[in-house]
Amino acid sequence: METKEKLDDMIRGGQFIVKETKAEDVFTPEDFSDEQKMMRDSVKEFVDREIWSKKEEFEKKNYDLTEEVMRKAGDLGFLGVAVPEEYGGLGMDFVSTMLVCDYISGATGSIATAFGAHTGIGTLPITLYGTEEQRKKYVPKLATGEWFGAYCLTEPGAGSDANSGKTKAVLSEDGSHYRITGQKMWISNAGFCDIFIVFARIEDDKNITGFIVEKDLDNGISLGDEEKKLGIHSSSTRQVFFNETKVPAENLLGERNGGFKIAMNALNVGRIKLAAACLDAQRRVLGSAVSYANDRVQFDTPISKFGAIRSKLAEMAMSTYAGEAACYRASKNIEDRINLRKENGSSHQEAELKGVEEFAIECSILKVAVSEDIQRCTDEGIQIYGGMGFSADAPMESAWRDARISRIYEGTNEINRMLSVGMLVKKAMKGHVDLLGPAKDVADELTGIPSFDTPDYTKLLAEEKAMLAKLKKVFLMVAGSAAQKYGEELDQHQQLLLASADILIETYMAESAILRAEKNAIRYDEDSQNVQIAMAKLRLYKAVDKINEKAKEGIISFAEGDEQKMMLMGLKRYTKYENYPNIVELRNTIADRIVEDNMYSM
Incomplete structure (x- = not known):
């Protein structure tokens, strides 16, 4: 009974949009255990030796090399991290499986694809849906790389x-x-x-x-x-x-x-793992870009000292930081739900299926956000290299091409945007997430008298957290009014769904960055985390800008007259800073660290 109560009390997928999440309740990369750090370092060493050093060879359509590297990964146990021990795998927790996927995928998209296709959609359907006989026959060979x-x-x-x-x-x-x-x-x-x-x-x-x-x-x-x-x-x-x-x-x-x-549930796992697979690619692209910027001298000055380049490096780092925060936040939510279901008597297969399915909204959000971040990151990497970036002799050209498929894999980003909102509405209809109550509260607030109290913004990230709460109101205002107007026909208004999805995505990614920075500032001290705080503030600022644009687009598309005016006034209220952050100063704070370390070192 106690476990059942814990399951009921635990945060549900999509609930972040109506519920405040506390910093102490999120998992961050700084929370990795010693065992997870050892696994991460082992994977990085393998990738540097077997993949990164042979990057040019992977551009020559050397399929035999891909198979060879995959077999070596199998020998080291990397292909079986998510497979239960009784079927020849390592039986690692969900966060650890994300960690391996993250760090094995960054050097080349060829291995990222082979690894993801094999360990995810090539193995998981049998592990999760197969009979005991099927699992015993096939999974051990897949876990070790004997078969693919x-x-x-x-x-x-x-x-x-x-x-x-x-x-x-x-x-x-x-x-x-x-x-x-x-x-x-x-x-x-x-x-x-x-x-x-x-x-x-x-x-x-x-x-x-x-x-x-x-x-x-x-x-x-x-x-x-x-x-x-x-x-x-x-x-x-x-x-x-x-x-x-x-x-x-x-x-x-x-x-x-x-x-x-089977196909849809396999894709849910594939989506969050694909997001993880883009993270180390961002780190490596940023590392190459800043190294080049430090070495490249123009007008007697390293280009890493120029504001235009520093802006790019800072935003590349910021998106990497937010992606890490969001991916590992969601993966721990999934892991916790898997563990509680096991404690409640579920089999491994049922627990994992239901655990991932519960956070399918977050899986879609992450797939969209991080796949688009890696594309922007590689594009800016080319720009930092200038003409050399367009050359196949430099690393950016292949990184940009490899990144492009991520927006198509596991359901296109357009499909995943619409899925994220559609799944949230379905959860609300089932009573799993209360959207109606908070949406009504926002509607009442819009017609009421606004508060003129002066908030206390002296605490760490207080204004940023207040802004996050307001951004959630924007989603409830837009999506709630749209759902009320169109009802079951909402899915026929795709452009409105896409705009609503962007509000949802931007809120989750910005909140994840803010919570990570807050947790680390409390855990260590605020001064030592000034770069993380700067990245979190910058990510929120970018989110506010995009949410303002997408919400306005959505409101104008379905509201008219006084309703439209009221909602636009509400949007202005909900996206207004009391004290605007100095964006140039934030970027410079981030760039200083990246340039000095000559790499992304968060």
Whole structure:
């Protein structure tokens, strides 16, 4: 009973938008245990030796090198961090699995893709949905890198609409096997994998069904040529064709008609892991950029001393800091819920599924925010290098190309934006998150007399936290009014959903940065954390700007007359600083540290 009460009291996914989160309740990178730090350092050493030193080779479409590095990663246990010990893995906690994904993915997108596709969507569906026999047969080989996995969902006519796939599975008359026929595309690891997770439709079922298909080219399986891609050059990406491929009936994954659920839940994990996979890429891009800026002399001065360059370095560092804060905040929330579900009697599989599903909103938020941050980071990296940045001989060109796929993987950012708001509304309808009450309070506040009390902003980050509370009111004002006006037809107003999603995303990312800085300033002391505080304040300022823009766009799109005027006045009130931060000073504080350390060193 006590565990059940803890589960009910624990913060729920999406609840951050209506509930204040205290700094002491968030997990930050500064909270890593000694064991986690050792794992991080082991992964970094492996990446520097086996991947970063061979970065140029990965641009030459060396698929054999990718397979070789993946096997070495398997030998060291990195492929099995999320796999329970009874199936040959390390059985590490969720935060630690995020940590490994973070640091193994930064040197090249080719390994990031191979690692993510194998450990995530290539292995997790069997770990979480497979029978005991399936898990014992396949998972140990996947955990050690003896075998590699691939995930066959996307089809030429079924991208974002994953459940519309045409691949068919026909059961034999004696019920002993299925014959699968269809075409899958953009299949990562297809060239060297040993098993496919394949989604196909049985008869006229409403939903697709999952299957575990061993790769046997004599069993009606053929591969297209390696795709010619903008980036991730050494990631094997091919079409896979199934022609009456015979699959034992016992290889049906989960339950008939349950494939869409498997696909979506696998993508939830994939989304937060993809965000983590972008973090070390940002650190490395920033490290290369500041090193170049310190060495590059123009007008007898290192360009790292020029304000235009310092501004770029500061904002690259700020987005990296916020991404770290948000990713590890959410991962610990997921881990805590997994652990409590286990204490409450759930199996490992059920606990992990429900734990990640609970924070699916945050998974989508992180996927969008961090994938767009790495794209901006690499773009600014090219700009800092100038003409040399456009050259394939410099590291920025390949980093920029590799980063681009992140906005498409695991559901496009547009899909994930709409999902984040849609899932939050569904949670509200189920009573899991109270949006109606807080939204009504905001509506009443807009028509009431504003308070003229002077707040006490003398405490650490007090005005910033007050601003965060107001930004949450902006979301409730816009999304609440839109939901009230359009009801069940809200999902047909995509541009309004996108604007609302940006408010949600910016609030979560800014709050995560503020809470991390506050926790560390309390833990250590305020003066020693001046750079972290500067990054948090800068991230909030950027959020306020974007939220103001997106909320105005949303309000004008559906409100008219006095209602529109009232909401625009409310927006002005909710996005107004009492004391505006000196943005140039904040950037210079951050740049001073980055330039002096010659790297990102938070």
